[in-house]
Amino acid sequence: MRTAYSYVRLSSKRQIQGYGKERQWEAIQSAAHENGWFLSDKTFSDLGVSGWKGANIETGALSQFLRCVENGVVESGSILLVENVDRLSRAGVNKAVTLLLQLLDNGISIYTFTDRKLYEPDSPNPLMDLMGWALTAQRAYEESSRKSQMILDAKSKAQKEARKTGKIITRKCPSWLKVNDDKTAFEFVPERVATVKRIFELYLAGYGTPRIGRKLTEEGRDPLIGKHWYPRSVSRILQYRAVIGEYQPTSGGKVVGEPIRGYYPAIIDMEEFREAQGIIKEGGAGKGRRSNEMRNTFAGLLRCSCGQGMHIVSSVSKGKRYYQLRCVQYQIDCFRATWNYTKFSLTVLFGLRRLPLLDVMGTTSNKDLKTLNNRVRELTEELEELKNQVDNTVNAIAAVGINTALEVKLKQLTAQVAKTEKYLDITKAELEAAHGLETVTKHDNEMLIERYKDIVDNSNTVEGRIKLNQLLRRYLSKIVLTGEKGKGQRLIEVFRKDNKCILTIECDNRFSESIITGEGFSEAYGLSKYTRREATL
Template sequence: MPQTAIIYIRVSSAEQKDGLGLERQKTKAFEFAAEHSWHVEKIISDEGKSAFHGANMLEGAALHQFEVEARQGLHKGKVLVVEHINRLSRQGAKQAAQLIWSLNGFGVDVATFSASDRHIYRAGDGGDMIDIFKVVILADQAHQESKVKSGYTKATWEKRFAAMADGTQTKPIPHTPTWIDRIDGKLVLNAHRTAVLNEIYDLYINGVGIHRIVTILNDRGEAGWSTAVNRSKNGWFYSYVWRLLTKRAVLGEYVTGDGKTIAADFYPQAITAEKFNRAQVALSMRKSNRKVPATRNNSLLTKLVYCSECGGGAHYEETGHRDQTYKRKNGEIAHYRRQRYRRLRCDRARRKHNCDNPTILKYDVIEKTVLDELLPRLVDRPQEDRAVKELRASAAELARQIAVKQQQQSNLLDALGDSASKAVMARLAALEAETEAQQNELEAKNKQLDVLLAAPSDKDDTALIAGLRAELESQDDEVRTYARGRVNIALRRLLHRIEITPYDTFIIWPDEDTWWRFDENGTLLDGEQIWRAA
């Protein structure tokens, strides 16, 4: 009976681009298995997993899963076919040897088929010395090769970054954004993709969730942009749209993987700074971005209502919102709209978990109170957002400290003269490092401030809500869901929170210092206005 073989193939992210590495390994592996009359059970692969950093041995990787299954005895008597030891590990001789011996110990042979490493490490050989030396030598060679390549790659990128920063980079850079074409050596915006990119931003800013955006693009047959092998054929994905909404490359910036901005205008700008910042505001307010069925997306007050006792979120429940269809005796089809009930209560109290707030309020009363009673009071609210104030003050203080340190550096340079005091030089170096750190912090704060200032004004938000009032109860699920999503985002900018109290009342906080209390019917009881009049 022929031995069962499982083929393992791996490519790093650098090899993954054209997919040829996968096909070559697969073809050679099948040829090698045929030579030994092995029956190939399946192929497992790790695409874009680095063996130098051990990514293919982490949870979620195919090789990791295979080892777990082998440990459970699921692959005893089989052979793992791989091109070279370096496909298993590039972390050094010890790690590679341990992996192969571990698999051998679980009854799995390991076979390599490259010209330089054509060998079968048998499970029953009991640790043959030739095998041991062979594994150690080949694994160490693989580790040293990867170390050299890693150093070379790092040096190459450091040189590129320096050229980008001073504007002298002319050679093509890997991973050019997918909305940019290279024409005659120049980076040029792709008109169609730039239009789609702006559409994605506009939709998200206006309250359309990422899942819905993905559906819109796929429904109309918009070709995917992913550069991964065969990935673009599968249309649009949530993760890809999310990356488009967060990548600063749309502004023209080149930002490294660790968040360092190398150049502010390296690429042609596809999205305005104002639009990008508004999208970041929306992202910060919709952190979960989870998919919600159209028939469930009916609350304007999502992420706004909390319990005054335990601080937990409120539970929104809706019953009877669907039409009932039935056939009369004469065969006529009739539609009956059931009475709809919508309620809000403390979710923890509902689940009897660390809260006994008994209040259950009619959702429609709170919604009507917010829209009809409270919003008109907020239109001319003069105060600046507290977060903006604090950020401005913090940025101003940082700018002052930077100016002081720069003056100290200037004074030290003047005092240094022609002498080369080690103490002065050390102090100067320390000041330069402190100044650089504070300048980076100031840059980050200014970006945060830009995002906060990009939020629409209270007047803009109330005008938007007024313009969408007619669509909030539309019978068309698509129209209603879109309108209510936009209004929810606007309300979350306008209001701080709404609290359900244990006394059949609710309190609306437009900000942290102002409040109004209403009874279960939406009648104003007390709050800021009454307090001011007293």
Template sequence: MPDHRPEPTPAALYARVSSDRQDVDLSVAAQLRALRDHAEKNNYLVVREYVDEAESGRVADRPQFRRMLDEASEDGAPFEEILVWKFSRFTRKREHAVAFKSMLRRRGIRVVSITEHADDSPTGKLMEAIIESVDEFYSENLAQEVARGMREAASRGFWVASRTPYGYSRVYVQDGAKKRPRLEPDPETVPVVERIFALAEAGKGITEIARTLNDDGITNPTGRPWSKNGVHILLTNEVYTGVLQWGMGAKDGAPPVRVEDAFPRIVSKEQFGRVQSLMRSRAPKRAHPRRVGSSYLLSGLVKCRSCRRALSGQDSKSGQFSYYVCQSLMKRGRGACDAPRLNARRFERLVVDQLRANVLTDSNIRDLVRLVGEELDGIAHEQRRKLETIESELADVRRRLDRLYHLMETT
């Protein structure tokens, strides 16, 4: 007897586990197992599987999520529906849900939750919107609760940051029903920290300190050679005086937590202060490659011919001369690269003269103006088309809402 079942619907599976510490949703493996089982029982043909692990649903810039949307935007997208375990796996932000689902609908692609019923009827869309709003509320409320708990733990001297500073180790202590981490000096690395501060107090520069440690075979916290930046970060970190700081860049504007003598200190406050004063007095003027308003035209744009690292602008200590210097030399000191220092003004003048002679010609500028005009005209046309589409969809939504409100008032 012939099989009269309809052709299976091509579908993509999307699974995500959150980076939130208190995420209680299913694991990726459990989500995929449930999605595959649902697809098999409901005549779906799975053509793609996308998985984001340790990715928050409050952000849209998730690698596999973006890949899925990009493939859905192409002509001849390989799937017609996206199956998720819950709508919260797709996104936890209401505005993201509206924007992305609208884009997918224009491509003829639906997002389907296998555990939350929401069809294409007005009531189904209302239920879907309610579910997404509740998900967003849950996510934001959970983030606030987690941050509040971490702030409370930090204020009591517990180390809640993700990284343990070099020279310390985490020791878990009982705190009621839970165990929380505190910092204790690490016997193996404390002598290295003390040596770094002693060298700095003796007048050694941070580049020389990094070279000394590397010559002695001492690696940094990641097992790599010490760099200038690594030594600088260590020498300017108050944690070595027993000070705990947390929440320096809190998004809600709450003041940071600062606890004195939260754990044993490795250096005294007096020695730490002397080192800071010495570093400030020795620090040369330096322009970062991405610094806004930098006086160096080519910082971050040119690379070393020997090691391919970026060249950055640097003033001499006197401030009278300026150079382009290889990042390897700046971070690791003499011997790290054989590239010479380039006189900044001569180098910039040479590059500018070459640009004027070969790139910024009259004919090239005319062609550039024409191409920019054509591009702007194309963008304007596309934006007008999108605006007309949005206005049409908005009018349709308003008509549906009016019908829904009328139905609710008369029932």
């Protein structure tokens, strides 16, 4: 008795939820019984898998069956039961015929129960079988192509209407929204809107994405997707432009045209969004490991003159706890001095507070913004012209037929379009980031002037230290500490993001008096007394 194996494929959700699977399975059992074949318990099913793109052959259950054939698990002489040819492939004649010949060459027969046709390796009419298979495959491919084009046309029409009128295209939308019953408006899901706003609030306050996830879990806020909060999912929300109301049409997973602004109701202010993008562009908020206390407000910035990082260590003497800074390679590869963290912190923060604001922040050049805007316009015009040339070339091919010159030209134009689109996307991203940095600069200009002292004074709380650390990391690249054991004189150098040294502090190991020097000024500062000395530079 020959062994038969079943293969069922359903491509749409409606087919899966309907009677399609049961119908195919009943027909398979009936075919096996009528022909006296033993039906194997091992079944192969691709549910929700397209046969047009060939996914079932490449990664689906059908690919598993083919491997079983190649490995001898499915023996030669076995039969594959399937509804019809298009259940195996809708990817065109070539792929369908290749699949048939692959199975037949391995001694596997195919029975299509719709037309009760058995394709055998030793068929008396192999040419007729091949032609019949190919014709059926071609009809299936043409039908899939027609349906696909209809869907694309309908989607394109809906997208155009959405651009003109704001009409809702689909019920699929961000998880903090839902479409009302008559599909005329979006409605908020209040608890999810509050969660998204909380994410931005925490990020702008200096929390990194891992810490935001933990904070949301502590607050009992459910994840928007999945069962847990992950840094990646938080990061995606922070960069998802739907929060400011934008919808980006796509087709086949590729971006189509410009985003539709105002399609969704915005839940995050544009200034907040740009500020978040500016922070992301600068390397992100709150990176690096932190203890629950977040004791080190200079985390991620401190460097020993040996080139290694520095961290806080603590000790207790006479019931009082002391904090010191030392190189992470202390007494391993580095034997340089340790530093009193509290005195170091007070001196550096005072020195930064005495600097002119722009010395700390740097400037965002309007000239750069203008250059980027001009480049976006140039690339947009160039892309439009290239697409017109592509259309003209395609029309020429349709009119006179394909030839080598037109084929080469179309290939070159297509490559130029892809290249220009890539450059345009990069330039737009740079422009958006520049706007974000401009927003950050504007925001922090006000904050540093009005609130910097408050932030420093309130750095005795975890929240305050996080905010201060975020502020410092946003504008500084590193703080280098140079000091030898047993020697009183030490040096602190503070560097801006552009690696320009903006502040030097010469001090002794007790910080009894420090000379703080910046561009245009030099002053003496002591922890127990303070005197100012005019610039001598």
